[in-house]
Each structure stands twice: as structure tokens, then as C-alpha cells.
Amino acid sequence: MAVVLLQRVAGTALSLLVLLLGVNPPFLTRAHPSHVISDSISLGRPLSGNQTIVSRGSRFELGFFTPGNSHYYIGIWYKNIPVQTVIWVANREAPLSSAESSELKLSHDGNLILVNPSKNLVWSSNATSLKSNSTIAILLDTGNLVLKKSHVSQALLWQSFDHPTDTWVPGQRVGVNKITGEYQVLTSWKNSRDPAPGLFTRRLAPRGSGNYISLWNGSVEYDHTGEWNGHSFEFLPQTTLNQNFKFSFVETRERKYINCTMSNTSTLLRLVLDFTGQLKGFTWLNDSQKWMLIWSRPAAQCDVYSICGAFGVCDQKSVPLCSCLRGFDPEFSGGWGLGDWSGGCVRRSALQCADNSSSVTSRQAPDVFSVIPDVKLPTDSQSLLAAGAEECKLACSHDCGCSAYSYHGSTCLTWNGQLLNLRQLSSGADGPVGTLHLRLAASEQQEYSHTDKSKILSLAITGSILGFLILSSITLLAIKSRCSSAMGETVEGSLTLFNYSELQQITNKFSTLLGRGGFGSVFAGMLPDSAPVAVKKLQGLRQGEKQFRAEVMTLGKVQHANLVRLRGFCAEGDKRLLVYDYMPRGSLDSHLFNGEAPCLDWRTRYEVALGTARALAYLHEQCRERIIHCDIKPENILLDDSYHPKVADFGMAKLVARDLSRVLTTMRGTIGYLAPEWITGLPITPKADVYSFGMVLFELVSGRRNTMMVGDGGAAASYFPLLAALEINGGGDVLRLLDHRLWGDADVKELTRACMAACWCVQEDESCRPTMGEVVRILEGVLVAGRLPPIPRSLQYLVESGDGSLSENR
Structure with a gap:
């Protein structure tokens, strides 16, 4: 009680300070101030800048916010959770360039209005039934912003619940006013950074009882709940599975709406129409401090109509879900990076018949058709009479507006203009699976040439092979057995010795380069059993064949769930090659630092950090012969199909040169990850890997290279590891360190552990750094650091030699 009383006194004193001085105290300049004025806005007391109002029970907060697109909006969000979750936006169609001079206030006619710095009207409640110019706007604990005559008045003149954005919360009536x-x-x-109205809407169907429908572009229905049967919605039984909340459909003389009663009023529940078109139900977990998805409609993302936009195809088994058809590229690549595929795709090359009057296009080769098998055909087709597939193709060819055709079972279908709602299916999938013939410019044929001829040739070859198998099966099996044993020789365990010609065959003469590094180049390959592999051609080796074989045999025995598996090698003449499992998701750097790649969520990043730490702990502490990696960086952390981390290039330092002198030479390009002892010439121990891992941890948190400057200050204010060390050392808000693309969506406990571990790992004195085994236990939450990590001397030097602007740019 004493604490509460002190808080109220402090809040009252703060309000008086603002009223008397007309200024905000320094601590109110943050985006989410911890001190508030009241729960209401009255005439002559506008809201601007970083000022907010908070509902009486401190459940919701209203103020200016920015979702990361450099614009500002008036919104309502949950007050007491670490992840800013906005449930309502006022000016979603009219963003502000600045919050400082903009004002949310009551006008003289009683309406709530928002004006920009030029005092032009941006948004208004537009309540037309106001009979008094003396009103008050109050934020309720339900998250509803209401206009009333006074605090005690029961009549609502206007409420935000009647004008929802993308979110429904308990107590909100989403339905229809029958009057x-x-x-x-x-x-x-x-998209995730733009509150402007998207393509998807959710509303009560005009007819029926309680059927809520989802619409694309306001016209195409792609999902519905079914009728209310008195207990649940026909196609949404999930709403009855949780005892904490009970849904019902209410119909009165004035309204029809969905209702929800909560058995525990402290439970947070929200339904969101996501920018991907799915309606998602979330509940807040206090233990893990994050939102948990409890159900979604439609369950499959690809069931959302035209989720991939024009000329995009959705594949539920692919990551990302959407890709462009052959011959097309994303129209807005930035949107695709945010998971917004609605912009669709555009042609790379114009069609020959697009402009018959052009002398240039008239000299182009005729358009071609690319075969796309096993797809759910697009909507809005036209049916034509055709005697066969060739006649159907000719009908489309002679119509410049025809984008594609399909012929099956004497039915000819054609599509004009854009192709929408394409979905990739498997050949054995349920439902209509068809083959689409997509019209492309002849120039695209270089990449996808002679498709039909290839099919005919493939059939002929297949028939010949089958015939040969029937006539010579016994002989062929014997030959196949001898050939299989000849493709590599198992030398120890599962390690295979390849000859150079076999690796040329496997890699198609090293035609597909995956990447280059300090130890050599890596090429894609395919084993006879269709297993994909990565083949590394080593460069600059000093060892003889016998010594090389011995070292490789040692590495072949090193196996861990988070290490890339070595499958084989080649030691022929002066050629030295290693064969590894292929990692389909590539390296970590391509996901963290490539703006075109989908952003990794925090859960994936933390699992990558933990898996990498476990791999290094295994190399340092559990191998019969200790292995120091010497080159830990995002480029050497690969991801498998499920985004599980696999550390690559372990043991390369020892393999290339025993005295490690070559290792330092090869790593000058990645100096940002090198421990100080590399520079000072001290002996290299496993603690060098610990330092490098700490630098990678910083990059997993920030989503940017450590060498990239942040802020506008000098070196001290611009080096992220230093900012993180200062924030941790000062007990600051670790969410300020998080990659802005994650929007604060991270487990705060995990984020704190990661930052704390990283700060200990990069200590200049290696004796102060933890072992990798200790790092694993810190990240698992088993081991807690006893004290705050000191700022390393090398980083402290930046502070002492900086320009004094650090405190202003944190």
C-alpha cells in the first residue's frame, strides 16, 4: 500500500509539474514513459510527442508510435508486456512524419482530432450526434477509447471499438449495428511495418447467423467460420477448447456480434487478421513472456486467396512460401523481405505480341509456353472448344491477351491478364491437380528451353532403358553393383575415398560454385544415391598425402548434431578435396545481413546460438584430440533445411598448417572476429573461439555486422559491442539492442542471457572468458553469471577517446 501511495503521489506531482512548467521532464522523452498523466484527454490538454495516456488499471496505453517505417501513428497497445503489441490505429491511412509537434486533442465541436505539425487535420472521430462541445476522451481497461460527456457519464458518444483495425479483444463487439x-x-x-489497410478483411456475412467470412480485396471470399450452432462456430471448434475463455454469438434488437467471457480477467487474448490473410488467435504466456498462437484460419497459409499476388505461386512445403513463376521477378522486393507477397511478380521480358506495331518486337521470336506441372490452376479461367491440346495452344497463341492455358480431358481453359491464386501441389495431392502452360517471351527459352522435346526424349530414353532392363536384368544388376562399389572406397567407418574423376562427375566438372573462403572454393554436387553434397577444393596445403589422410581420418571421427558431417575426401597427386553434407539454407550471414532474405525470428536465432555453442564445446572438451576452430564467424555457421545450425570448417587450421601461421594469414579478412591474442602473438587456446563466438552472438542480437556503425556519434557511440556492453553494465533495457526488424518480439530472459554471455566472451583477458561449456549452460539458463561483465579495456579505450556523445546516442 505504501508503494502504491508513493506512486500515486509521484504521478500527481508529475502532472502538476507538466501543467505549471508546460514542459516534459527528461524521462518522458522515451517512447514508452513509465510515468503517466492520466487516462483521458480533455479540452485544452492535447497529447503530443512522447506523451501517453494509460487506462485506469494500467492494462492499455495510447500514444504516438512508429512501427519501423519512419512514420508515426496514434495507437493503443498493451501496457505491461515487453513486446509492444498494437491493437488499434487511428490514422492508419494518414501517417505523420513527426510526433513532436503533432497533437491528438478535442476540437471545439467535441470530436477527437489529430493534427500534423502544420496544424492540418489528419484524422477525426467524426461523431455526428454530438450535442455538446464539452466532451472527454477516456481510455478504458478493455482497450476501448471512448468519447463521453464526463467520466461518470454512461452514454458513449463515440468509441474505437466501433472502428476496429486488424485486432479484436474481449469486450469488443465485432458484428453489425442492425439500426x-x-x-x-x-x-x-x-505489412508488418505499415498499418495502412491491407488486402484482407474479416466481417460478419450479410446473411445467415454468426457466419464470419474472410475476403480478399473486398470481393473474393476464401474462408468462413460457418454458422453459430449455439455452442461453437461450425468450422472453428478451437474456440471451445480453452476453459479460460468462452465465445458466444449474441443477437439483440440492435446488434449482432461475437462475444467472449473470460474466467480469468488477467488473461490476455486477442484475435488478429494478419497481413498474410490468416485470422490468428493469441494468448499471452507470463512464464515465457511471449504471445502463443492457439489457432489460425485458414490453417494452411496457402489457402489464403492470392497470398503470393499476381504470377506468384504458393508452396506450403517451401520457405518462403511464395515464389515467382518462371520468367518473373518480385515487383516489390522490399515487401517480399517483410513477408508481404501481395505485390506479386512482373515479367522479366516483354512478350513478342505485346505491341505488334513495334518494329523491334516484330523481329523477336514468337512467344513460347513453359510447362508447370502439379499446380492448383488459377481462378477466372475461360473455357474454349478445342479438339485437342495443340488446338488449345493455338487458341492461346493467337490471342495476345492470353497469359496461359491448360488442356485436360477434352477441356481447354485459358487465362487472360494476371494469374492469381496459384498453388504448387504434389502429384498425389487431393483435389484438382493440373498442368499449366505459361506464356513467356522467347528470350526466356534459354533458361527453360525445349521443354516439350525434352519430355519426348526422356520418354524415349526411359522406354529404351526399361526394355534393356527386361532383356538384360541380371547382367545390369551385376554391372550396377560393380559401379556402385567403384564410386568411392570406404576407408574407415563411413568416410569415403573418392578419386578426382569421380568428384568431377559428382560436381558436373565443378560447374556450380557455392562460395569461396580462405581455405578454398566449395562446389555443389550430387552423389549417385541423389544425396546432395558440398565439395571443397583445398588450396595452399603443405602436407603430403599420408599426413593429409591421417588428419582427415581424425576429422571423420568427429561427429556432432551441430557439426557439418564429413562424408569423404580425395588425395590424388597434388589435389586435396573434402566432401561434406550439403546445407540447403546456406550460411548464417546470408540470413542476417542480406536485406532480401526473410528475417530470422528470435527463437531461430537463439537456437542457432545454442547449437553453435554446443558444437564448439564438443570440439574443445569432448573430442579425444582437442580441436580449436580458429575461424568462427557467420559464414562458417550453416543451416540445414529446418534452420538447425551446423558449424563448418572445423579442424581446417590443423589440416592446413600445424604451426597455425597460415591460419592468421587466411583470416585477415574477418578481423572483426579475431581475439586480441591473434594480434599480440600470444599462444592460441580454445578461448580464441570463445571470443569469436561472443562477436557472433552480438550479430545474432543486432542483425547487423559488428563493423557497421550505429548512431551518429563517434567511434565509441557507433560500435555495437560497446553499446551492448554499456547497456548490460548499466542495467539498461536489452530490448533496445534487439534487431529492429523483430519489433521487440523476443524472450527477454533469453535476450539478456545472450547479451550477458557475449559480453563475457569478448573480455580482453582470456582468463576472464568462460569456457564454451559454461557458455552453453548460461544460454540454457542453468548457469547464472555471478556479476556484471566489466567493459573490456579495448572497448573502454573507445569510451575514453570518444567525442563525449555516447550518452546521447545510446
Whole structure:
């Protein structure tokens, strides 16, 4: 009680300070101030800048916010959770360039209005039934912003619940006002950073009882709940599975709406029409401090109509889900990086018949058709009479507006203009699976040439082989057995010795380069059993064949779930090659630092950190012969199909040169990960890997290279590891360190552990650094650091030699 009383006194004193001085105290300049003025806005007391109002029970907060797109909006979000979760936006169609001079206030006619720095009207509550110019805007504990005559008045003159954005919360009536005919409609955001109205809406169906439908572009229905049967929605039984909340459909003389009663009012529940078109139900978990998805409609993302936009195809088994058809590229690549594929794809090359009047196009070769098998055909087709597939093709060819055709079972279908709602299916999938013939410019034929001829040739060859198998099966099996044993020789355990000609065959003469590094180049290959592999051609080796074989045999025995498996090698003449499992997701750097790649969520990043730490702990502490990696960096952390980390290039330092002198030479390009002892010439121990791992941890947190400057200050204010060390040392908010693309969506405990571990790992004195085994236990939450890590001397030097602007740029 004493604490609460002190808080109230402090809040009152703060309010008086603001009223008397007309200024905000310094601690109110943060985006989410911990001190608030009240739960309401009254005439003559506008809201601007970083000021907010908070509901009486401190459940919701209203103020200016920015979702990361450099614009500002008035929104309502949950107050007491670490992840800013916005449930309502006022000016979603009219963003502000600045919050400092913009104002949310009551106008003289009683409406709530938002004006920009030029004092131009940006948004208004537009309540037309106001009979008094003396009103007050109050934020309730339900998350509802209401206009009333006074605090005690029961009559609502206007409420935000009647004008939802993308979110429904308990107590909100989403349905229809039968008197006015006004529907409450959920409308998705455009993407994760833009609250502007997106393509998807969720509303009560005009007819029926309790059937809520999802629409694409306001016209195409792609999902519905089914009718309310008195207990649940027909196609949404998930709403009855949780005892904490009970849904019902209510119909009165004035309204029809969905209702929800909570058995525990402290439970947070929200339904969101995601920008991907799915309606998602979330509940807040206090233990893990994150939102948990409890159900979604449609269950499969690809069931959302035209989720990939025009000329995009959705594949539920692919990551990302959407890709462009052959001959097409994303129209807005930036949107695709944010998971917004609605912009679709555009042609790389114009069609020959696009402009018959052009003398240039008239000299182009005729358009061609690319075969796309096993797809759910697009919508809006036209049916034509055709005697066969060739006649169907000719009908499309002679119509410049025809984009594609399909012929099956005497039915000819053609599509004009854009192709929407394409979905990739497997050949044995349920439902209509068809083959689409897509019209492309002849120039695209270089990449996908002679498709039909290839099919005919493939059939002929297959028939010949089958015939040969029937006539010579016994002989062929014997030959196949001898050939299989000849493709590599198992020398020890599962390690295979290849000759150079076999690796040329496997890699198609080293035609597909995957990457280059300090130890050589890596090429893609395919084993006879269709297993994909990565073949590394080593460069600069000093060892003889016998010594090389001995070292490789040692590495072949090193196996761990988070290490890339060595499958074989080649030691022929002066050629030295290693064969590894192929990692389909590539290296970590391509996901962290490539703006075009989908952003890794925090859960994936933390699992990558933990898996990498476990791999290094195994190399340092559990191998019969200790292995120091010497080159830990994102480029050497690969990801398998499920984004599990696999450390690559372990043991390369010893393999290339026993005295490690070559290792230092090869790693000058990645100086940002080198421990100080590399530079000072001290002996290299496993603690050098610990330092490098700490630098990688910083990059997993920030999503950017450590060498990239942040802020506008000098070196001290611009080096991220230093900023992280200062934030941890000062007990600051670790969420400020998180990659802005994650929008604060991270487990705060895990984030704190990662930052704390990273700060200990990069200590200048190696004796102060933990072992990798200790790092694993810190990340697992088993081991807790006893004290705050000191700022390393090398980083402290930046502070002492900086320009004094550090405190302003943190």
C-alpha cells in the first residue's frame, strides 16, 4: 500500500509539474514513459510527442508510435508486456512524419482530432450526434477509447471499438449495428511495418447467423467460420477448447456480434487478421513472456486467396512460401523481405505480341509456353472448344491477351491478364491437380528451353532403358553393383575415398560454385544415391598425402548434431578435396545481413546460438584430440533445411598448417572476429573461439555486422559491442539492442542471457572468458553469471577517446 501511495503521489506531482512548467521532464522523452498523466484527454490538454495516456488499471496505453517505417501513428497497445503489441490505429491511412509537434486533442465541436505539425487535420472521430462541445476522451481497461460527456457519464458518444483495425479483444463487439447497418470489419495491415489497410478483411456475412467470412480485396471470399450452432462456430471448434475463455454469438434488437467471457480477467487474448490473410488467435504466456498462437484460419497459409499476388505461386512445403513463376521477378522486393507477397511478380521480358506495331518486337521470336506441372490452376479461367491440346495452344497463341492455358480431358481453359491464386501441389495431392502452360517471351527459352522435346526424349530414353532392363536384368544388376562399389572406397567407418574423376562427375566438372573462403572454393554436387553434397577444393596445403589422410581420418571421427558431417575426401597427386553434407539454407550471414532474405525470428536465432555453442564445446572438451576452430564467424555457421545450425570448417587450421601461421594469414579478412591474442602473438587456446563466438552472438542480437556503425556519434557511440556492453553494465533495457526488424518480439530472459554471455566472451583477458561449456549452460539458463561483465579495456579505450556523445546516442 505504501508503494502504491508513493506512486500515486509521484504521478500527481508529475502532472502538476507538466501543467505549471508546460514542459516534459527528461524521462518522458522515451517512447514508452513509465510515468503517466492520466487516462483521458480533455479540452485544452492535447497529447503530443512522447506523451501517453494509460487506462485506469494500467492494462492499455495510447500514444504516438512508429512501427519501423519512419512514420508515426496514434495507437493503443498493451501496457505491461515487453513486446509492444498494437491493437488499434487511428490514422492508419494518414501517417505523420513527426510526433513532436503533432497533437491528438478535442476540437471545439467535441470530436477527437489529430493534427500534423502544420496544424492540418489528419484524422477525426467524426461523431455526428454530438450535442455538446464539452466532451472527454477516456481510455478504458478493455482497450476501448471512448468519447463521453464526463467520466461518470454512461452514454458513449463515440468509441474505437466501433472502428476496429486488424485486432479484436474481449469486450469488443465485432458484428453489425442492425439500426444503422454499419459493420465492424477487421482489416489487415499492409505489412508488418505499415498499418495502412491491407488486402484482407474479416466481417460478419450479410446473411445467415454468426457466419464470419474472410475476403480478399473486398470481393473474393476464401474462408468462413460457418454458422453459430449455439455452442461453437461450425468450422472453428478451437474456440471451445480453452476453459479460460468462452465465445458466444449474441443477437439483440440492435446488434449482432461475437462475444467472449473470460474466467480469468488477467488473461490476455486477442484475435488478429494478419497481413498474410490468416485470422490468428493469441494468448499471452507470463512464464515465457511471449504471445502463443492457439489457432489460425485458414490453417494452411496457402489457402489464403492470392497470398503470393499476381504470377506468384504458393508452396506450403517451401520457405518462403511464395515464389515467382518462371520468367518473373518480385515487383516489390522490399515487401517480399517483410513477408508481404501481395505485390506479386512482373515479367522479366516483354512478350513478342505485346505491341505488334513495334518494329523491334516484330523481329523477336514468337512467344513460347513453359510447362508447370502439379499446380492448383488459377481462378477466372475461360473455357474454349478445342479438339485437342495443340488446338488449345493455338487458341492461346493467337490471342495476345492470353497469359496461359491448360488442356485436360477434352477441356481447354485459358487465362487472360494476371494469374492469381496459384498453388504448387504434389502429384498425389487431393483435389484438382493440373498442368499449366505459361506464356513467356522467347528470350526466356534459354533458361527453360525445349521443354516439350525434352519430355519426348526422356520418354524415349526411359522406354529404351526399361526394355534393356527386361532383356538384360541380371547382367545390369551385376554391372550396377560393380559401379556402385567403384564410386568411392570406404576407408574407415563411413568416410569415403573418392578419386578426382569421380568428384568431377559428382560436381558436373565443378560447374556450380557455392562460395569461396580462405581455405578454398566449395562446389555443389550430387552423389549417385541423389544425396546432395558440398565439395571443397583445398588450396595452399603443405602436407603430403599420408599426413593429409591421417588428419582427415581424425576429422571423420568427429561427429556432432551441430557439426557439418564429413562424408569423404580425395588425395590424388597434388589435389586435396573434402566432401561434406550439403546445407540447403546456406550460411548464417546470408540470413542476417542480406536485406532480401526473410528475417530470422528470435527463437531461430537463439537456437542457432545454442547449437553453435554446443558444437564448439564438443570440439574443445569432448573430442579425444582437442580441436580449436580458429575461424568462427557467420559464414562458417550453416543451416540445414529446418534452420538447425551446423558449424563448418572445423579442424581446417590443423589440416592446413600445424604451426597455425597460415591460419592468421587466411583470416585477415574477418578481423572483426579475431581475439586480441591473434594480434599480440600470444599462444592460441580454445578461448580464441570463445571470443569469436561472443562477436557472433552480438550479430545474432543486432542483425547487423559488428563493423557497421550505429548512431551518429563517434567511434565509441557507433560500435555495437560497446553499446551492448554499456547497456548490460548499466542495467539498461536489452530490448533496445534487439534487431529492429523483430519489433521487440523476443524472450527477454533469453535476450539478456545472450547479451550477458557475449559480453563475457569478448573480455580482453582470456582468463576472464568462460569456457564454451559454461557458455552453453548460461544460454540454457542453468548457469547464472555471478556479476556484471566489466567493459573490456579495448572497448573502454573507445569510451575514453570518444567525442563525449555516447550518452546521447545510446
